[in-house]
Amino acid sequence: MQNILSVQSLTKKFDDLTAVNNISFNVEAGSIFAFLGPNGAGKSTTIKMLTTVLKPTSGEISINGFNALKEQDKARASFGIVFQDHSLDEELTGYENVVYHAVIYKVPKKERAERIQKALEIVGLWDRREDYVKKYSGGMKRRLEIARALVHYPKILFLDEPTVGLDPQTRRSIWDHIRDLNKERKMTIFLTTHYMEEAEAIADQIAIIDHGKIVESGTVEEIKKRTESESLEEAFLKLTGRHIRDENNGPSNKTGMRGRGRRSRH
Amino acid sequence: MIEVIYILCLRQLKHYWRSKARLIGSLGQPLLFLVAFGYGIGPMYTTARGGGNYIDFLVPGIVAMSILFTAVFSGLEVIWDRQFGFLKETLVAPISRTEIMIGKTLGGAVIAMIQGLIVLSLSYVLGFRIPSLSSLGLGLIFMFLIAIFFSGLGLTIASKMKDLHGFQLIINFLIMPIFFLSGALFPLENLPPAIYFISRLDPLTYGVDGLRGAIAGMSTFGVYNDLAVIGALSVLVCAIGTVLFSEIEA
Numbered sequence: 001m002q003n004i005l006s007v008q009s010l011t012k013k014f015d016d017l018t019a020v021n022n023i024s025f026n027v028e029a030g031s032i033f034a035f036l037g038p039n040g041a042g043k044s045t046t047i048k049m050l051t052t053v054l055k056p057t058s059g060e061i062s063i064n065g066f067n068a069l070k071e072q073d074k075a076r077a078s079f080g081i082v083f084q085d086h087s088l089d090e091e092l093t094g095y096e097n098v099v100y101h102a103v104i105y106k107v108p109k110k111e112r113a114e115r116i117q118k119a120l121e122i123v124g125l126w127d128r129r130e131d132y133v134k135k136y137s138g139g140m141k142r143r144l145e146i147a148r149a150l151v152h153y154p155k156i157l158f159l160d161e162p163t164v165g166l167d168p169q170t171r172r173s174i175w176d177h178i179r180d181l182n183k184e185r186k187m188t189i190f191l192t193t194h195y196m197e198e199a200e201a202i203a204d205q206i207a208i209i210d211h212g213k214i215v216e217s218g219t220v221e222e223i224k225k226r227t228e229s230e231s232l233e234e235a236f237l238k239l240t241g242r243h244i245r246d247e248n249n250g251p252s253n254k255t256g257m258r259g260r261g262r263r264s265r266h
Numbered sequence: 267m268i269e270v271i272y273i274l275c276l277r278q279l280k281h282y283w284r285s286k287a288r289l290i291g292s293l294g295q296p297l298l299f300l301v302a303f304g305y306g307i308g309p310m311y312t313t314a315r316g317g318g319n320y321i322d323f324l325v326p327g328i329v330a331m332s333i334l335f336t337a338v339f340s341g342l343e344v345i346w347d348r349q350f351g352f353l354k355e356t357l358v359a360p361i362s363r364t365e366i367m368i369g370k371t372l373g374g375a376v377i378a379m380i381q382g383l384i385v386l387s388l389s390y391v392l393g394f395r396i397p398s399l400s401s402l403g404l405g406l407i408f409m410f411l412i413a414i415f416f417s418g419l420g421l422t423i424a425s426k427m428k429d430l431h432g433f434q435l436i437i438n439f440l441i442m443p444i445f446f447l448s449g450a451l452f453p454l455e456n457l458p459p460a461i462y463f464i465s466r467l468d469p470l471t472y473g474v475d476g477l478r479g480a481i482a483g484m485s486t487f488g489v490y491n492d493l494a495v496i497g498a499l500s501v502l503v504c505a506i507g508t509v510l511f512s513e514i515e516a
Contacts, residue, residue: 051358054515076360087351091281103273104359148355 003062004029004156004188005050010059012045019045021212022059027156027205032182032189034203036196036236039245042212043192044084047160050190051081064155077105080149084160084192086141088133088148094120094140095129098148105152119147123177139170146177157181159191163198171195175202196233206232210240270361274369275376278340282377296332296385300324300392303451325389326405326478327450330412333382334470337413338441340374341420345427363512367421371504374417375410382409396481404480404489408496412473415500422507425514443468450474454486472496 005027012020020042027033037043048054050061052072061068064078088097098116107115120126123143133141142162149157159178163171179202181187193199199206200220207217216223216239220232229235282289300321308320347353356366386394396402423436447461448470454462465471476492479485485492 053354053357073360073362076358081358083351083354085351087355089277089352089355090350091284092277096277096280100273100277101355101359103269104356104361106270106360109269 002029003027004064005033005190006060006062007050008060008062010046010049010061011057012042012049012054013057018212020049020056020209023209023212023214025207025214025217027188027190029155029188030182030186031204032178032191032202034199034206035190035192035209036194036199036206037192037209038240041209041240041245043209044160046209047081047158047190047192051079051158052076077152078154079156079158080152080154081158082142082145082149082160082162084164086145088141088144090132090134093130093132094125094136094144097133097144098151101148102151107152115151115153119150120144122150122180123147124173139166139174142166142170142174143177146174150181153185154187156188156190159189161192161194163193163195171198178202196231196236200232208236208239215239267365270365271369271372274356274366275373278343278370278373278377281343282340282380292332292336292381293384293388295335296328297388299331299451300328300385300389304392321389321392321394322482323453323478323484324451325386325392325394326480326482327448327474329382329385329389329409330448330470330474330477331445331450332385333378333409333412334416334441334445336381337374337378337416338420338436340377341370341417341422342424342427342433342436343374344370344421344424345430345433349429357514363514364508367418367504367508367511370421371414371418371507374420375413378413378417379406379409382413397483401480401483405477408473408477408480408493411493411496411500412470412477415469415473415496415503418500418503418507422503422510425507425510444470447471448474449486469496469499472499 003026007026008024010020010023011018023042023046035043035046045054049056050063050068052068052075056069061075063075066074066078068075089100092100095116098119099112102112102116117126120129123146125140125144125147128136128140133144136144146159146162157178162178163174166174175198178189178191182189191199191203203220205218206220206223207214208223209215216226216235218226223235224230224232227235227238229238304321304324311320311323312318344353347356396405443464447465448468449465450470454465454471457465472487472492472495475486476489476496479489479492487495
């Protein structure tokens with residue numbers, strides 16, 4: 001299988017803290033890849049570097065064959081992202097948010113209306129398209145972000161904790177959408193989550209990161225076997241220990257990248 | 267490229283138009299200034315100068331003021347975008363930072379122009395008259411350049427600000443002095459040397475002087491000198507803004 005995402009010796013240092021320490025991995029085209037780790041392990045920092053909003057200290061990233069550091073625009077056109085925190089304009093309607101996205105991603109004008117309608121239908125928001133986003137519930141906002149990320153037909157979709165804070169119904173429906181996208185459109189999915197049972201159910205390949213290093217990777221079965229665990233959660237706890245992480249030591253707070261980053265999770 | 271710039275502008279215009287409270291609220295200050303200063307200081311001005319109508323002097327200053335504040339605030343809106351997460355959405359898109367800078371500068375400038383035009387129309391009620399269409403045309407050019415300069419300045423500052431804590435600092439130590447020392451409210455002649463010196467460094471001084479020259483026929487430096495200065499400064503601030511914006515990280 002061909003690799004759609006390839007990461008070589010990726011490192012990010014913030015002053016005295018090494019958030020991501022020389023990690024390398026590959027993601028096969030058409031697969032669902034789960035990137036797991038405790039709070040502050042370096043997940044979000046890695047995703048930010050993969051999606052070109054943060055410059056790595058060193059290392060190479062290749063997305064869809066494009067160098068994410070040198071051919072930024074081509075790399076950017078190849079992926080879609082649903083950020084961990086909301087990133088919608090609440091003063092616009094759902095439809096307007098998606099139009100904005102379609103234009104800045106240079107979706108051809110002729111195809112725009114049709115693609116937007118399809119994307120909104122996939123997540124069940126077509127009937128609510130004229131409502132302001134500030135009137136949407138948390139789950140609807142999440143679904144709108146997913147719809148938005150689909151409009152430019154990305155080859156790979158990054159989902160940073162897409163189901164956090166959502167009820168079981170919404171979580172299920174979101175994973176169903178994601179699985180459909182993967183199966184029907186052969187879209188590669190790169191996701192992070194803290195729900196180990198979700199990762200276990202959906203992911204083809206898993207990498208577990210802790211203290212900025214990848215501590216284990218492979219399929220769910222391989223990881224369970226190697227750690228002699230019954231479940232992914234058990235394996236995860238064996239690999240990363242049981243002590244609770246102080247998320248405020250995370251790198252994004254150190255740099256203040258996220259404004260008042262106190263509520264950020266990793 | 268044009269479409270990207272257009273959608274960035276359109277978004278800002280929608281925000282402006284939909285927030286009626288902000289739209290009306292931001293007209294309060296210029297109106298208050300026009301009425302309070304116009305009628306309060308007007309007689310004093312006429313006596314001191316041995317003639318002349320203070321309203322004619324004041325209106326260009328107040329129009330420039332409303333453009334100044336609206337343009338700077340529109341530029342600073344990027345900080346809100348950052349805080350509410352929307353900035354990331356724009357920054358991961360396959361568009362150049364220059365397009366973002368141009369789109370946002372223009373968006374802020376268009377809003378500030380609209381605001382300036384509303385104030386200018388309201389001044390008609392207070393008896394202000396523009397002599398001819400060509401002077402209106404020249405006036406619009408000055409209004410636009412003032413709008414571009416300060417929208418670009420707001421964005422440049424915002425690209426380096428992580429949150430809103432520094433907001434008061436910028437308003438009280440940058441924007442307010444720029445306004446009060448620009449000659450928007452009082453003539454710059456016969457000022458103490460120190461104040462006069464500072465006002466000569468103030469970009470808005472040239473905007474106000476040029477606008478006043480264009481629509482009220484009163485200018486200290488000469489309209490074309492003003493045009494050259496404010497035009498060059500607009501280009502400069504946009505260039506600096508584009509460089510700083512290219513380094514922005516979400």
